[in-house]
Amino acid sequence: MADPILIIGAGIGGLSAAIHLAAAGKRVLILEQNTAVGGKMSEWTAQGFRWDTGPSVITMRHVFEELFSAAGKRLEDYLTLLPVEPLTRYFFPDGTLLDFTRDLPALLRQIEQIDARDVEGFLNYLSYVARLHRITGPVFIYDEPPRPGSLLRVHPRDMLHVDAWRSMDRAIRSFVHSPQLRQLLGRFATYVGASPYRAPATLNVIAHVELNGGVWYPQGGIYAIARAMERLALELGVEIRTGTWIDQILVKDNRAAGVVLADGRTISGEAVIANVDVATVYEHLLPRTAQTEKRLRKLSRIEPSCSGFILMLGVEGQHPQLAHHNIFFSRDYPGEFRDIFERQRPPDDPTIYVAITSKADPDHAPAGHENWFVLVNAPACTPDFDWREAQQSYREVVLDRLREYGLDIRRSIRVERILTPADLETMTGARRGALYGSSSNNPLAAFLRPHNQDPLIRNLYYAGGTTHPGGGVPMVTLSGKLAARLILKKV
Ligand SMILES: Cc1cc2nc3c(=O)[nH]c(=O)nc-3n(C[C@H](O)[C@H](O)[C@H](O)COP(=O)(O)OP(=O)(O)OC[C@H]3O[C@@H](n4cnc5c(N)ncnc54)[C@H](O)[C@@H]3O)c2cc1C
Incomplete structure (x- = not known):
């Protein structure tokens, strides 16, 4: 039997990669240190109460639909995603309250009460963020990691609209006047752990996925997503070993050949996917060489979210x-x-x-x-x-x-x-406890973020918040798909 593809970590990125690979007929073994899957997506119960301890806002429903359909399944058979209404209730220090509802006329009436000029400004902002999504989505979110040449895929007419050279806040100010709406729209920077005063205006695209695409709540709690992905992975034949700490990635002839467990035993793999922070892989899991030391220094300079x-x-x-x-x-x-x-x-x-x-x-x-x-x-x-x-x-x-x-x-x-x-x-x-990997405060963040395929060690891939396309549950789900796609192209 062929060696399995090894995945270190059963976070959402690791589970997503496993599902895509198993759906393509690959043998997959996930090795997870914790006793349960999910990573940052976790839950806690005490005295009759239950909490999700990590993510709580789920957007981009289509990403989860695509994941299940890649395995020939329907999302609805595993997970009930309910629309949340209002998306969010906002309280401002001056006593203003704004319900961000899916009901556009009702939302516009509230905005009009705050500043009548912002009704048209907000509608223009919505079409601006929809355009950002259309232009940048195929290059920066849904496809393999961008390289400088990737920008050639953006139509010259759309190039200026990528809007990378002013801050999110500056762009927002050009649409709306009220301090309340400016603060509210700036808040979307925090969805990737960034600052609206430093992150490039391109990241206003986040507002599109929430305001035009909606917020979803998995019935039973956010952890239902991890449970549903685990169930699908197991049905596809993925083996998940929890309580298994990986001490090292085995490298032979500059190629990831397997992993070393805490007790010294080794497991060979056809390829290795690390669902672990990329810098941590370099610091703790890879053998130290002059090249890996150099790369670790570079990775350590990336500002965390x-x-x-x-x-x-x-x-x-x-x-x-x-x-x-x-x-x-x-x-x-x-x-x-x-x-x-x-x-x-x-x-x-x-x-x-x-x-x-x-x-x-x-x-x-x-x-x-x-x-x-x-x-x-x-x-x-x-x-x-x-x-x-x-x-x-x-x-x-x-x-x-x-x-x-x-x-x-x-x-x-x-x-x-x-x-x-x-x-x-x-x-x-x-x-450093970063919720989303790197901060995205740099206009070049999309290019600086580590690739899903390691540049030094062959057969080593990454899925998770510190690799392309970035942090957040839908994004790491996409990173798993991209890591799997790169492997399937090669092996
Ligand atoms: C408090 C909080 C709030 C958040 N809010 C939101 C939100 O509202 N919406 C949203 O979309 N996102 C949110 N996020 C971000 C989101 O949770 C993460 O981006 C995403 O879950 C990270 O997934 P991942 O694939 O990178 O894996 P991780 O969750 O980082 O999991 C990695 C897994 O690898 C395992 N592992 C690591 N090293 C080893 C080893 N050596 N051996 C074996 N196993 C190992 C770990 O135990 C872990 O299970 C939030 C995060 C936090 C913490």
């Missing part, structure tokens, strides 16, 4: 004023991103995201209670900031801010767990 500070709260009482997804904006948005990316300190005045899945799945909390997942963007870990020391006082900052928004929940908290960027780094293996 932001991390997150999380409170999982079991809250007594119902809050009808809250939706499934809620955002409580800070007073000084540019200052918040300066704190995260320049000062590298948790923001004093953070924007707070609160997701409550018990609104859609009442059994996620005991009767009369809610399961709050509270997330604040935080800097990637640095050696000179100790989260163990800071976590309790930062919890108070977040709860104080929620109280200022009229949500005085301290005495209603029945269960609580804090996850800091340092915890995320330990639990998920994400370098």
Whole structure:
């Protein structure tokens, strides 16, 4: 029997690669250190409450449909993706409330109340982001990693519209006037862990996938996606070994030939896919040579995306004023991103995201209670900031801010767990606790991001947030497809 293709890690990128390869008839073995699949997509239960501990906003439904249809299956037979309405409820410091609804006339009426000029500005913005998606999608998202020559695939007429040389915020300002809408649209930079004041305007394309494509909630919780992908992979004959730590990638004649387990045993493979941060592969899994050292130095210079500070709260009482997804904006948005990316300190005045899945799945909390997942963007870990020391006082900052928004929940908290960027780094293996891999703040980020195929070691491929096309659940699903496609072309 031919050696299997080995996949290190059962994150969403690893599972996606496995499904594509097995659907093409390949033998696949996934080796995962944790006891369950999913990686950053995980869940936690306590005292009758249930939380998703990682991703909570799912966009790009078509990516999941395509994954299942690649294996000749229907997504609906594995996963129920429900449309979320409103997409998000936004709370602003001046008391403005905006429900980002799928009902366009109702949305425009709310925008008109804020600033009548922004109705046409917003409609123009929607068509601008749809055009960005049409132009950049085929080159930067859905196909193999872009090279400078890839830009030749963009029609000369569309070249200027790639909009890489101004910031997202600058572009947004050219469409809408109100500070509220500017802050709201800038927030999409955080979907890839970037700053709207530094990320290229091209990334406004993220707004297209949410505002024109919708937000989806998998019935049962976000972890239902990992479960559905695991089920499909197993049905296709993929072998998944959990509780299996990979110590090294075996390299022979400059070619990935297998892996070495923690106990020293080796497994040979036809090819190896690392669903692990690319820099971590170079630092810990590959033999050190002058060439790999040089590449590690280069990879280490890539700015990480932001991390997150999380409170999982079991809250007594119902809050009808809250939706499934809620955002409580800070007073000084540019200052918040300066704190995260320049000062590298948790923001004093953070924007707070609160997701409550018990609104859609009442059994996620005991009767009369809610399961709050509270997330604040935080800097990637640095050696000179100790989260163990800071976590309790930062919890108070977040709860104080929620109280200022009229949500005085301290005495209603029945269960609580804090996850800091340092915890995320330990639990998920994400370098410096980065949620999305690299930051995408650089206009050339798409070109600097590591390729799905290793440039030095033959037969070594990557799927996951630190490789093309980037972080986020749909994107890593695509990265798995691209890694599989590159392998199938070769072997
Ligand atoms: C708090 C948080 C909130 C987020 N919010 C969103 C969101 O709302 N929407 C969204 O789309 N995305 C969100 N993301 C990002 C999204 O979760 C990630 O981009 C995606 O899940 C990463 O998948 P991955 O394929 O890179 O694998 P990972 O999830 O990084 O998994 C890698 C796997 O490899 C395993 N592994 C690593 N090293 C080894 C080894 N040596 N041996 C064996 N196994 C190993 C790990 O245990 C892990 O299971 C969020 C992430 C976090 C943490």
